[in-house]
Amino acid sequence: MSSPCPAREANPARASLRWFLALALVSALLNSSAPTPLYPHYQQTLALSSVSLTLIYGGYAGGVLLSLLGVGNLAGRVRDLRVMIVPALMAVAGGALLFALANSFWSLLIARVLAGIGTGALTGAANVALLRFGPDDGGKRAALSATLSFTLGLALGPIFSALALQLGIYPTLLPFMLIMLMALCAMVGVTLYWPDRAREGAPTLSGQPLRTLRQGLAATGGAFFLCAGALFTAWVAAASLLAIGPNVARELLGMTDLGLFGYLVAAYLLVSGLCQLWCRRLDARHTLLSGCLALALCLLLFLMAVHWQRLGLALFGFLVAGYAQGAIFVGSATLVNRIAPRASHARLVSLFYVIAYLANWVPVLLGWVSDHAGVGRAMDLLCLGGALASLWLAWRIQARAFHHG
Structure with missing residues (x-):
């Protein structure tokens, strides 16, 4: 049959x-x-x-x-x-x-x-x-x-x-x-x-009682916030570079053809996506740690490129940023899945992404700084603040054990 x-x-x-x-x-x-x-x-x-x-x-x-x-x-x-x-x-x-x-x-x-x-x-x-x-x-x-x-x-x-x-x-x-x-x-x-007859069975809930979000956060301790903080910092850098990057390229780096900036963004996003595929095979904590260090490096490269007016340095920084974004995303998401208790997994994952998406509103502050003090000061704030945050996160991740929830 x-x-x-x-x-x-x-x-x-x-x-x-x-x-x-x-x-x-x-x-x-x-x-x-x-x-x-x-x-x-x-x-x-x-x-x-x-x-x-x-x-x-x-x-x-x-x-x-x-x-x-x-x-x-x-x-x-x-x-x-x-x-x-x-x-x-x-x-x-x-x-x-x-x-x-x-x-x-x-x-x-x-x-x-x-x-x-x-x-x-x-x-x-x-x-x-x-x-x-x-x-x-x-x-x-x-x-x-x-x-x-x-x-x-x-x-x-x-x-x-x-x-x-x-x-x-x-x-x-x-x-x-x-x-x-x-x-x-x-x-x-x-x-x-x-x-017509899809394998639609919506998942059935197990008999395990659901935990509240507070119980899930208590079970994961500070490890959850380290992962969420790393992705938040990475997305702050990405959102800021994409939002004010064209003006930075034009005013501070002399890139008059902004079509070239579009190709640079595409290369950055392509590197990030390929790194996500590659990093899935690696140890998640080491991947996250290397991503935070790479993020600090790329922000310092951007800072030097802007002050020294070196377009080539900024181009290299974008490629490093692509690796940083991919590694931090894969490493942090994998660790959250690992440490989240099953009964509160969905709530913790939702909170993880909500925190990350809030990063897209930080560029509004940089926009205000650009209007009042110039785009160069906005880049100084982004690069120095982001690099220090990334280095602190790398230090804390190195000292933290990520146990299964």
Whole structure:
């Protein structure tokens, strides 16, 4: 008698569905990174202050946080995940359309918030769907697909914008029209290829009583906050460099072609993604420690590059920053999964990412410093403060044991 559940790997409909799920993630992450090289253009044409620019950048993180807090815990409980994936893709497409038509601070801010809401909701739902409809390999293929989709989406976004800037082909319109097309294509594909009788069983809860967040934090001690603090510091550096980096490159390093900055951001994001794949094989504590040390190094390199006006030093610093971001993300996330008690695991992981996404609002402070004291002082504050924080975290991580929860 044939098996009632044929091998999922051999099912062409499921393979097509996984492809469209990956396309959905790529479109969402493209929408995240594509605006980066365009910020100076918007600042000049719309007469925006640096604070306004960093608020627009932070709007994306605000949207992601709204999704994480609002629907982030539903993905594992919903049977038909299309009810989350399709609206999330609509938010991604709507954010891209609004960004393409934006002509004011508020339209840009709302576009970024919509993009963040779509990405936050889609990330959880698409990852769960990849796991449900992937091969029976313990989730390895699903994790690989998600990581590659994130890396590809983040890296290609600045490339699309940089090419449009350099060629002068509607740089504020064309990249976002492409993102809209990809999101709509993913929406149609997910709807058409969704199995009639999917292996939907939403996870059943075990008989183990759930612990409160306070009990989970008490069980992990300071180890949880070291991991969250490391990722927060890394994302502060990343968000700040992406938000004020184009102005730093133009005013302090003499980079007149900001299309080149887009390629540099793409290289940085590509290195970060590849490091995430490589670091999964290494010891998590050593990975996190090396990431913190690399983050301190890259910030000091940026500081020297700005004061000595050495563009090559800044380029090297970006590559080191890519390793630092990848290593800190993998190391901290792995350690949180290891130390979190099973009964409070979901709550601790949610708090971990909420803390990390709050880092995207720190550039607003740097924007204020830029408006009042200059972009050079903002870079001094970022590099010195971030380097000292990274070195302190590395010292504490070296002395801390991370036991299983």
